[in-house]
Amino acid sequence: MENYRVLEIKKSVFENNDREADELRRELKEKKVFLLNLMSSPGSGKTTTLKRTIEALKDEMRIGVMEADIDSDVDAAAIAETGAKAIQLHTGGMCHLDAAMTRQGLEGIDTGDLDLCILENVGNLVCPAEFDTGSSKNAMILSVPEGDDKPLKYPLMFTICDVLLINKIDVLPYFDFSIENCTKYAKRLNPDIQIIPICARTGEGIDAWADWLREQINAWRA
């Protein structure tokens, strides 16, 4: 038997997503559950980064992960292996999660015993940026092979995120990617964005990312 559930997410019927997101944020604050929304392109390393994040923080807080995907359970299975609470959300073709869909996931995973719940959104740099999920913070990953020009082409995603993880820095020698240029483009859209280079595969930079996340959670609780 698998140690995670699979939940089929229904299309949301709420007209006003912003209001629904604010309401969800208020409820999560009351329940003391910090919701992090993690977004990226397909294949930039969300799940591997999450496994490292759980490893770094699991002794300090109770962590759950909601894995949203069009199809397949491979990500929830990978997270469940770490011992963290995991649920697979199937969006049935939908390209993003909005607040009402996120709420279905939160009810499915049951946040009663969680301090931190992470939503791994559908791999997509366009649509998820348009829908507030009710999260406390938005994080995104851009991996080195994708190129340093992505802020120019997907500006909204870089604008709405609090932190940008530049992943796969171990392959910098093999790609034409400038962290300096990427930082310049991202900061032009979002001067406050935090930028943390990491390599989820080797663990490089994960401490800095865990420190940032811990600080956000502590400031939010205070």
Add this chain to the structure above:
Amino acid sequence: MENYRVLEIKKSVFENNDREADELRRELKEKKVFLLNLMSSPGSGKTTTLKRTIEALKDEMRIGVMEADIDSDVDAAAIAETGAKAIQLHTGGMCHLDAAMTRQGLEGIDTGDLDLCILENVGNLVCPAEFDTGSSKNAMILSVPEGDDKPLKYPLMFTICDVLLINKIDVLPYFDFSIENCTKYAKRLNPDIQIIPICARTGEGIDAWADWLREQINAWRA
């Protein structure tokens, strides 16, 4: 002065996209313009692959490229440098092109002097798969750093494509990517899909891809 135009695409008002796509395909057949719809994640190498494709085929046919992007003109500028006809389509936040939006692009680029017109769709493995653009063939790129499990997670895209280019094979030694597994997953969804490994940066495999494309165009004309 730039040697490409920028066109702001308007949201389509057609209710029945499939019918609109069939009509566009019929018109393009009459005009003898082969439309290729090229899709992928952000950063998988669509534009570099197109530059190589133009290089390989420009002495045999007249090629135009429509570069669809949320924002920025960097891709049209890169294509225009090759001497091919180029137009930048700005989707204004929209995550895909449907047939009516593609028609706006075709009118903007003016296909009167073209044999092959390539649409570089918005970088996204989800939404573009759901909308028939009116193209004669659908092509997609999956790059090695994205991982060989992507057919499991974005099944519709792999189902509707006639050909899958596996790009960035020069970095296979640095990533955990099995061409065999990827082929197995993709063929399970779409037994007829052609799979061509390439490296757009070095040019490896581009001859095989150009051969495939030439054959499709010749068969379509016959």
